[in-house]
Amino acid sequence: MDKALKDKIEEFKSYRIDKPPLEIIEHYRKELQAIQDTMEIVQGRWKMPIIALLCNKEFRYSELEKGIPKITPRMLSKELKDLEINGLVERKVYDSIPVKVSYKLADYGYTLVPLIIELTNWGLEHRKMIMKR
Amino acid sequence: MDKALKDKIEEFKSYRIDKPPLEIIEHYRKELQAIQDTMEIVQGRWKMPIIALLCNKEFRYSELEKGIPKITPRMLSKELKDLEINGLVERKVYDSIPVKVSYKLADYGYTLVPLIIELTNWGLEHRKMIMKR
DNA sequence: ATATACACTATACTTTGGTATAGTGCTATA
DNA sequence: TATAGCACTATACCAAAGTATAGTGTATAT
Numbered sequence: 001m002d003k004a005l006k007d008k009i010e011e012f013k014s015y016r017i018d019k020p021p022l023e024i025i026e027h028y029r030k031e032l033q034a035i036q037d038t039m040e041i042v043q044g045r046w047k048m049p050i051i052a053l054l055c056n057k058e059f060r061y062s063e064l065e066k067g068i069p070k071i072t073p074r075m076l077s078k079e080l081k082d083l084e085i086n087g088l089v090e091r092k093v094y095d096s097i098p099v100k101v102s103y104k105l106a107d108y109g110y111t112l113v114p115l116i117i118e119l120t121n122w123g124l125e126h127r128k129m130i131m132k133r
Numbered sequence: 134m135d136k137a138l139k140d141k142i143e144e145f146k147s148y149r150i151d152k153p154p155l156e157i158i159e160h161y162r163k164e165l166q167a168i169q170d171t172m173e174i175v176q177g178r179w180k181m182p183i184i185a186l187l188c189n190k191e192f193r194y195s196e197l198e199k200g201i202p203k204i205t206p207r208m209l210s211k212e213l214k215d216l217e218i219n220g221l222v223e224r225k226v227y228d229s230i231p232v233k234v235s236y237k238l239a240d241y242g243y244t245l246v247p248l249i250i251e252l253t254n255w256g257l258e259h260r261k262m263i264m265k266r
Numbered sequence: 267a268t269a270t271a272c273a274c275t276a277t278a279c280t281t282t283g284g285t286a287t288a289g290t291g292c293t294a295t296a
Numbered sequence: 297t298a299t300a301g302c303a304c305t306a307t308a309c310c311a312a313a314g315t316a317t318a319g320t321g322t323a324t325a326t
Contacts, residue, residue: 043283044282044283044284045284046283046284070285071284072284072285072286072287074285074286075283075284075285078283078284097292097293098291098293098294099292
């Protein structure tokens with residue numbers, strides 16, 4: 001475990017309250033709710049990878065399909081629709097012939113960047129750890 | 134959106150590569166895999182709330198049940214088992230009568246702290262935003 | 267004698283997430 | 297004329313996630 005992470009954890013621990021379990025539960029109710037709110041929006045195998053790609057630039061539908069291995073067209077369009085509904089992704093239609101459709105991150109989508117960074121870091125470290133064993 | 138977050142996003146943008154979509158996809162393959170690895174372990178409504186509580190201290194089974202509203206005993210014991218298998222949580226049995234069982238975060242579980250912080254922050258901000266509209 | 271706490275397990279069920287496959291209407295290319 | 301690309305939608309299906317309810321064995325409290 002690297003030093004920066006250790007520091008972050010120590011800092012985190014210093015904020016903890018030292019109380020019996022039931023009081024801790026009371027104290028953290030809002031935080032638990034917040035975690036569940038986030039998870040509800042970000043849930044599933046596909047949403048975060050889609051957002052991570054869109055962080056870089058607009059992508060067309062078929063480009064996303066290539067970019068996210070094993071996703072089926074049904075899942076891709078469903079997930080894009082969900083993300084649009086939640087204001088994270090914007091859909092743009094160019095009325096050329098044939099139609100071009102582009103998806104880009106909405107400003108609100110960029111608020112997920114810190115989360116994506118953490119997901120990525122943890123996943124990379126986790127893979128390293130598994131390999132070592 | 135607050136300044137710290139804006140800065141973080143700007144920093145993130147400065148790391149982005151400016152290339153056509155297919156090259157971006159190529160470049161980010163590992164990161165996308167990492168995100169999916171993490172999501173696989175953390176997936177579902179219950180795992181992160183459980184871990185977040187256990188960040189504070191050991192909890193007994195029945196305390197967790199109280200701490201995580203609406204979870205059923207079946208889900209709680211299943212999720213705890215999954216987390217134990219992945220080395221994130223440790224289960225301790227005190228052989229008093231009746232038996233006491235405690236669950237605590239393993240060292241490895243603490244590596245999820247930065248992620249939990251981001252999940253919590255985003256959820257809290259999201260709720261604020263929804264309320265405003 | 268009854269109820270309750272504890273730490274679960276069992277069974278049956280519903281919902282959601284995800285797969286597999288085919289098809290649409292348009293156009294450009296061989 | 298046939299094939300492929302584009303951006304999907306439709307249908308059927310399956311598996312995993314989650315819910316609802318009941319029950320187990322031991323022990324303390326009323």
